[in-house]
Structures are given as structure tokens and as C-alpha cells.
Amino acid sequence: MPMINIAATSRVVLDNDWAGDPDGLVALAHHAMAPANRITAITSSLTNPMFGPPAGQAQAGVQLAQDLLDTLEQRNPATVQAGLDSTFTGRSRMNPAAQSIIDAVREEDELPLTLVCAGPLTNVADALLQEPEIASRFKLAWVGGSSQGLVDDEYNYFTDPMAAKFVFANQQLDIDQFPAEAYRPVVISVAELDEALRAGGRVGRWLWDHFHGLEVPDFIKFGPLWCLGDSAPLVVTGLGEVTSTFETTSTTPQRRMCQRVDGRLVVADFLASLRLQAARHSTSAAR
Numbered sequence: 001m002p003m004i005n006i007a008a009t010s011r012v013v014l015d016n017d018w019a020g021d022p023d024g025l026v027a028l029a030h031h032a033m034a035p036a037n038r039i040t041a042i043t044s045s046l047t048n049p050m051f052g053p054p055a056g057q058a059q060a061g062v063q064l065a066q067d068l069l070d071t072l073e074q075r076n077p078a079t080v081q082a083g084l085d086s087t088f089t090g091r092s093r094m095n096p097a098a099q100s101i102i103d104a105v106r107e108e109d110e111l112p113l114t115l116v117c118a119g120p121l122t123n124v125a126d127a128l129l130q131e132p133e134i135a136s137r138f139k140l141a142w143v144g145g146s147s148q149g150l151v152d153d154e155y156n157y158f159t160d161p162m163a164a165k166f167v168f169a170n171q172q173l174d175i176d177q178f179p180a181e182a183y184r185p186v187v188i189s190v191a192e193l194d195e196a197l198r199a200g201g202r203v204g205r206w207l208w209d210h211f212h213g214l215e216v217p218d219f220i221k222f223g224p225l226w227c228l229g230d231s232a233p234l235v236v237t238g239l240g241e242v243t244s245t246f247e248t249t250s251t252t253p254q255r256r257m258c259q260r261v262d263g264r265l266v267v268a269d270f271l272a273s274l275r276l277q278a279a280r281h282s283t284s285a286a287r
Contacts, residue, residue, distance in 0.1 A: 005035075006035040006036055007036070008035070008036055008037065008038045008111060009036045009111065010036060010037055010038070010111060010112060010113075010114055010236075010237045010238070011038050011039075011040050011104075011107075011109055011111045011112065011113045011114070012031060012037045012038065012039050012040065012113075012114055012115075012116055012237050012238075013039075013040055013041045013042070013043070013100075013101055013104045013105075013113065013114070013115040013116065013138075014027075014028060014031055014039060014041075014042045014043070014116050015042075015043045015044075015045060015083075015097070015101070015115065015116065015117040015118075015119065015123050015124065016028070016044070016045065016061070016117070016118045016119045016230065017044070017045045017046060017047045017048070017057070017058075017061060017119035017120065017159070018044050018060075018061030018062070018064045018065045019044070019047050019051070019057045019058070019060040019061040019064060020047040020048065020051050020057075020061075020119065021214075021230075022207070022210045022211050022214055023226065023227060023228050023229065023230045023231070024118055024119065024230045025064060025065075025068055025207060025210060026207060026228055026230065026231060026270065027118060027228070027230035027231040027233075027234075028042070028065060028068055028069075029068060029072065029203060029207065029270075029274075030231050030234060030238070030266075030269070030270045030273065031116070031234065031237065031238060032068075032069065032072050032074060033072070033270075033273040033274070033276075033277055034234065034237070034238025034239070034269075034273070035238075036237070036238045036239070037237055037238040038111065039078045040078060040104045040107065040113070041078050041079070041081070041100045041101065041103070041104040042065055042069075042078050042079070042080040042081070043080070043081050043082075043083060043097035043098075043100050043101060043123050044058045044059070044061035044062045044065060044080060044081070044082045044083055044097060045058060045061070045083045045097065045119045045120050045122050045123050046058050046083065046084065046085045046086065046087065046120060046122060046159070046160070047061070047119075047159075048120075048155065048158075048159040051215075052215075054085040054086070055085050056085065057085060058082040058083045058084065058085050058097070059082045061082065062080045062081070062082045064210070065080045066080045067206075068203075068206060068207075071202055071203055071206045072203055072277070073281075079100070081096045081097045081099070081100040082096060082097060083095055083096070083097035083098065083122055083123040083126070084097075084122070084126075087120070087122060087159075087160040087162060087163065088121075088122050088125045088126065088160055088162045088163035088166060089162075090129070090162065090166065091129075092129055092130055093126065095123065095126040095127075095130075097123040097126075098123050098124075098126035098127040098130055099127075099130075101115065101123060101124065101127040101134075102127050102130065102131050102134055105127075105134040105137050105138050106134065106137075112138075112139065113137070113138040113139070114138065114139050114140075114141050114233070114236065114237050115138050115139070115140050115141070116141045116143075116233045116237060117140065117141070117142050117143070117144075118142075118143035118144075118156070118229070118230035118232075118233070119143075119144075119156055119159070120144075120156055120157075120159035120160035120163060120164075121142065121144070121156075121160060121163040121164045121166075121167045122160045122163045124140065124163070124167050125160075125162075125163035125164075125166045125167050126163075128166070128167060128170055128173070129166070132170075132172075135170050135172035135173040136172045136173075138173075138174075139173075139174040139175070139176065140167070140173060140174070140175045140176070141175075141176045141178065141233040141236055141237070142156075142167075142175060142176070142177050142178065143156060143178045143183050143229055143230055143232055143233065144156030144157050144164065144177070144178070144179070144180075145157050145164065145177055145179050145180070146179045146180050146181065147179045147180075147181045147182075147257060147259070154179075154180045170253075171252075171253060172253060173253055174253050174254040174255070175253070175254075175255050175256070176233070176236055176246070176256045176258065177255070177256070177257050177258065178229070178232045178233060178258045178261065179257060179258065181259075182232065182258040182259060182260060182261050183227070183229030183230075183232045183258075183261065184227055184229055185260075185261070185263055186227060186228050186229050186231060186232050186261050186263040186266055186267065187225045187226060187227050187228065187263065187267075188225070188226055188228055188267050189224055189225055189226075190222070190223075190224055190225065190226050191224070192271075193211075193226055194208070196271050196274060197211070197274075199275075199278070200274040200275065200277070200278050201274075201277060201278025201279075201281050202278075202281055203274060203277050203278065203281075204274055204278060228263075228266065228267060228270070231266050231267075231270060232258070232261045232266065234266055234269070235258075235261055235262060235265070235266065239265060239266070239269060243262040243265055244258065244260055244261050244262045244265075245258070245259045245260045246258050246259060247259055
């Protein structure tokens with residue numbers, strides 16, 4: 001039993017390249033463990049070619065996300081839909097992930113809906129192209145770009161720049177943007193992450209295995225810090241933004257640029273949630 005019953009305050013759609021950098025999987029676990037969140041849909045996008053040929057990677061992301069949800073033992077897990085393994089074309093096309101986004105936005109509910117994308121905006125662009133009227137019915141929280149704009153040296157933007165330009169050109173869509181300058185300082189030491197995942201029960205061990213088995217190009221060298229930037233939008237969904245700072249850059253539509261994420265809050269909440277999840281599993285197994 002939780003110490004305090006926290007009310008759900010936000011419906012969330014999660015879109016990410018789950019088969020890419022495993023900090024996306026950490027973010028998925030964190031969102032799923034946040035009691036203020038109610039996840040209504042999960043969609044998987046293409047990965048950057050740096051992780052290998054994109055073919056099949058969106059579907060591989062579906063398998064990873066669904067496996068993690070099963071490990072979390074979510075009572076009502078959202079279905080996971082794969083997007084396409086190609087970038088946005090500007091032409092209408094069949095995209096199951098985009099349709100899943102459209103269906104989630106169209107659901108009638110008193111809770112506001114935030115679409116959290118911490119990867120390329122391909123599925124979001126396809127959804128908006130297919131059904132433009134949904135733009136006024138949700139807020140996008142995107143991890144990507146720069147405080148200087150949509151720049152080519154930021155991973156989530158350059159994976160599909162045409163999709164990002166199309167989404168940001170929409171004049172009905174409210175956006176909270178978490179640029180590189182805000183999300184990259186959300187870090188944990190590799191030693192602390194290693195220790196926490198090893199001690200984090202079945203969920204922690206699952207995440208540890210995917211960090212340990214990560215295949216990356218030889219030119220990528222790891223340092224002592226790991227960025228958990230994909231978890232930054234928790235401050236507008238499952239936590240609270242009172243200790244983070246935003247600049248409003250537009251009011252119609254509302255566009256806010258995150259200037260600083262409270263990384264301590266995000267990381268500490270993830271680690272505590274992981275420990276509590278492990279304790280609940282341990283208690284259930286002992287019965």
C-alpha cells in the first residue's frame with residue numbers, strides 16, 4: 001500500500017525509438033511507475049542508422065516496450081504499435097503508430113493528454129498529416145532540438161528533420177520543448193545506475209541487461225556519466241514543474257522552451273520508484 005494515494009493528473013501517449021539508446025526504456029519504466037500518469041498508448045518509431053539498418057527496428061522497439069511492460073506487471077498495459085522504418089515523406093501513408101496516436105487523442109476524457117516524444121517526430125507528423133484537427137486536442141512534450149532552434153547536431157532532430165519542421169509549423173499544436181541544453185544535464189553516474197539497476201528487482205535487472213547488451217558503433221566511447229534525458233518530460237506529466245524553468249516563446253499556439261530540468265528530482269524519483277517496485281514484487285512473491 002502506498003504511503004499516500006496520488007491522483008492521476010495526466011493521460012500520456014509515449015512515442016520513442018525504443019530499440020535505440022536504452023535511456024528511452026528507463027523513461028518508459030519511469031512513466032509507467034508514476035502514479036500521476038495514465039498511459040493510454042505507446043508507439044515505436046524508427047531508429048537512427050547509427051544503430052544499424054533501420055529495417056525492422058520500429059517493430060523491435062515494440063517487442064522491447066511490451067516486454068518491459070510485462071516485466072512491470074502493468075494491470076492494464078497499453079498496446080504498443082510500431083511506426084514505419086522510414087522518415088516522414090509529407091504524403092499520407094498507412095502508419096499503425098500514427099493511427100494509435102489519433103485514436104488516443106480522440107478519446108473523451110476529463111484528464112488532459114500529453115504526447116511525450118523522446119525520439120524523432122515521424123509518428124507525430126504522420127498523425128497530424130492524416131488528421132489535422134487533432135492538433136488542438138493534445139499537448140506535445142518533445143525531447144529534441146536546441147534552444148537555438150532545430151539544429152542538425154541534435155540526435156532526435158537529425159534522425160527525421162522533415163518531420164520536426166512539419167510538426168513545429170502546425171499553428172494549432174501546443175508544445176513543451178526540452179532542448180539539448182535542458183535534457184543533456186539530466187544525468188546519473190554509470191556507477192550509481194549500475195548499482196541501482198542491479199538492486200532494482202526484476203525491472204532493474206531487465207534494464208541492466210539491456211544496458212549491458214547495448215550494441216553501438218566502435219567510434220562511440222562511454223564516459224562515467226549517462227544521460228537520462230528521455231525522462232525529462234516527467235516534470236510536466238508524472239511529477240511537477242515547480243522546480244524546473246520554462247520560457248514561453250509563443251502564446252497562440254502555446255510554445256514553451258524548457259530552460260532547466262530539475263534533474264535531481266527526476267533521477268531521485270526514478271531510483272525511489274524502482275526500489276518501491278522491487279519491494280512490491282518481493283512482497284507479492286513471499287505471499
